[in-house]
Amino acid sequence: MEHFEARLQKLAEITVKIGVNLQPEQELIITANLNEAGLVRRIVAEAYKAGAKNVAVMYGDEQNVLARYRYGSQRALEYAPGWYMDAIARAHQEGAARLAIYGDNPALLKDVDPEKIAIHSRAQAQAGHRISELISGFAVNWSIVSHASPEWAKLVFPQLDEVQAMERLWEAIFQTSRINTADPIAAWQAHDAELQTRIRWLNAKRYAALHFRGPGTDLQVGLAEGHLWAGGSGVAKNGVRCLPNLPTEEVFTMPHRERVEGWVSATKPLSLRGQVLEGIRVRFEAGQAVEVQARQGQEVLEKLLETDEGARRLGEVALVPHSSPVAQTGILFYNSLLDENAASHIALGRAYVENLEGFEGASEAERRARGYNQSLIHVDWMIGSDQVEVDGISSDGRSEPIMRSGEWVALPSS
C-alpha cells in the first residue's frame, strides 16, 4: 500500500485534471474547511502547474458557524453577506471554475435550534442565489470531492477510535476515487467512457418504463416523455468537460411523475435529518407513494412526504452496478456524494432539468404533462442490490434485460 501522502497527492491530481479539468489561464475558486489544508495545498500547487492564473481558497471554519448560532444576534441570523456572494458569482461569470471539498461534520448543528438554522439558511440561499444558478446551470466547470473529517469518520465507524476511523474513511475515499489503481487518470477516463457508452445505449432504447424485481420489490417506473439519460462527465456552458462528482458511478434519468406503480423495498438504511431510517417499504399508485412503512423512522418519512405535492412522487431513477467501487466497500457513508453511487436508487421530489429533452423551450404545463416533477425536496434512497433485476419496457410492451444480479447486461458489440 502506498504512503498516505502519495495517495493524497494523487487525489489532488485527479481532482484538478479529471474532476475540475482546469484549463490554462483559468481561475479556480476552492471552498474548503480549515482542517482540509493538507489536501487543499496540494490541489493549489497542481492548479498552478496546470496554468491557473489564480487559485482563491475560501476557507470556512465550522467553529465560526457555531459561534454565529451561539452568540449572534437575530440580525446576525437574518444576514448573509451579499458583497461576498456577489463576488463569487462575478468570478464565475468571469470564467472561474469551482471546486468544493466536502468533509463537513454531519452532526455540527445537532444542538442548534432548527428555527435559527432555517432563518439563516434562508438568508444564505437568497444571498447565494446567483451562485446557485450559475453552478446548477453548469455555467462553468466544477467538481466536488470528499475529505475525511474526525466527526464524519466516527459516524461511519462508531466502533473504532478516531484515528482508526479516519484511516478507514480515507481508505474508502481513496478506493472509491480509484486512487488505488496503477494509473488513476486512465482509470477515470476508461470508467467515464463506459458510462457514456451505457448512456448512449439507454438513450437509443427510448424505454417507456423500467421494471425492478427483487426481495420485496416489484416496481414499474414509467419514464418521462423525452427523457434523457445522464451521468459521468458533462460539458459546461464554457465548453469545458468536467466530472462534477468524484466519485461517480450512476447513470440516471427522469421518471414520469404519474407513472410509477407497485411495491419497492429499500436495500440500505437512509440517513435523513439526523435520523437513520431502516426497513423502508413504499407502494406507488399512479406515481404517488400511497402506502409507506419503515421499521425505524416511519414518522420522519411521513413528515418528508408531507413537504409538498411533489414530495410523494419521483424525480430521479438511477442505475448503479453492484460491482461499483463504492458498493464494494460495503460502507454506509451517511453522505449522498458517496452513498448514491453504491446502488441503483430512486429519489423522491425534484427532477433534474438535464434529464428532459427541450426542457428550456417547454411550458410549465407541458413539462408536467411529459412527467417532470417539482418539489422542495430531493431525497435519494437505495433500491438496488445483487438480488435486484432491472428490465427495460419498450413502448410496445416488450421487456429487455438491463441488469441481472445487480450487474449491467453485456452491451451488444457494435
Next chain:
Amino acid sequence: MEHFEARLQKLAEITVKIGVNLQPEQELIITANLNEAGLVRRIVAEAYKAGAKNVAVMYGDEQNVLARYRYGSQRALEYAPGWYMDAIARAHQEGAARLAIYGDNPALLKDVDPEKIAIHSRAQAQAGHRISELISGFAVNWSIVSHASPEWAKLVFPQLDEVQAMERLWEAIFQTSRINTADPIAAWQAHDAELQTRIRWLNAKRYAALHFRGPGTDLQVGLAEGHLWAGGSGVAKNGVRCLPNLPTEEVFTMPHRERVEGWVSATKPLSLRGQVLEGIRVRFEAGQAVEVQARQGQEVLEKLLETDEGARRLGEVALVPHSSPVAQTGILFYNSLLDENAASHIALGRAYVENLEGFEGASEAERRARGYNQSLIHVDWMIGSDQVEVDGISSDGRSEPIMRSGEWVALPSS
C-alpha cells in the same frame, strides 16, 4: 502567571473592544493566516457577542503564496483577483470594520526572485487600490494585532528552540498588549487617555522645533507649519473611535522637510530589506541627510536614500517614553508594529496627512512650503533611549523640557 488560553482570550477581547471597537450591527472583516485560527475563533466569538451582524474571516495561507511563485505562470504573477478586492472594498463602503492579524513569516519570500515579487506586488496594489484608500482614508474603524508565528519567533530569539521562542514571543505580545494587567480594558483606556492628554498639551504648545540631545545626537527637528500631533485612538469617518495599532505607545507629528539640522545616532539596530543595520549616524542640513554612516549595512542605507528626493528627508518624528512596555521588553522584534513603540523615532520618507492641519484644502505647493514630505518610502528608526533628552523650541527661540532621561516631564496640573 495566567494560563496561555486565558490570556489569548483577553487579547481577543481587547482586540474587539479596544482595537476595532466593533459596534452592534456592524460587520467585521478579518484577514489572518491559517495558523492563527486559535486567536481568530476567540475574536469571532467576541465579535458576535458584541453584536456583529457578520464576521467574515478571509484566511490566507503562506504555502499557497509560495505555490504561486513556484509553479505559477507569468500570467499568474501579473494577475490579482479584482472580484475579490472589489468585494472587500464594497464591504467597507457598506460599513464593515477591518481587523488584520499580523504573524507573517518575515523571511517567507527570501528565495523568491525579487523581480517576480515586484510584478505580483504591483498587480496586487493595483487591484487593492480602493481598499488601501478606504483604510488609509480612515473610512471605517480598523486595527492590527500581532500573533506569534514559529518563523518570526526564531528570528527574534535565534538562540532558543522553536517552542521556547514561541513562548517568549507570546509573552512579549501579551506584556506589550497590557494583557498581564488586572484589567486590560481599563489599562488601555487609561493609557489612551494619557496619550490624548499629551497630544493636547503638545498641540497647544505649537513648538517650532524639537531638540534631541544624547550620546552622538544633537539634532534639531523643525516642525511643519500647522503640524498636528496624533497617536493612540482616532475617530474614523464612520464616527467610531478605534485604536488602529495594538499596542501603540507613540505620539507623532510632521517634521518640516527643509528644517532638520545636526547629527543623530540610532539607538537600536534597524531591520531593513532582510538586513540588520547597526551603528547608524546621519547628519542633516536644511532637512536633507547629507552624511550617512553605518557600522553595518551602510550600502543598504545609501541605496534607500537614493529611492527619490523625499527619501533623504523626514516624514515623521515620534516620541515614546523609555518606560513603555515595548521598550521594557528590551527585544528587537523586526516588526515595526512593535519596534516603533519601543523608542522615540524619526522616519525617512513619506509624511502622514493627518499630521497637517487643513491638508485636504491645501495645494501641492502649499503643503510642500508648510513642510510636507513625499516619498515612496517610510522607514522608522529609533533615536530615543534613557540617555536622550528632548526639548521643545518655541517660535521665539525659548527652550522647554519635553523628555528627561527618556521620560515625559510631568504635565502641569490643570
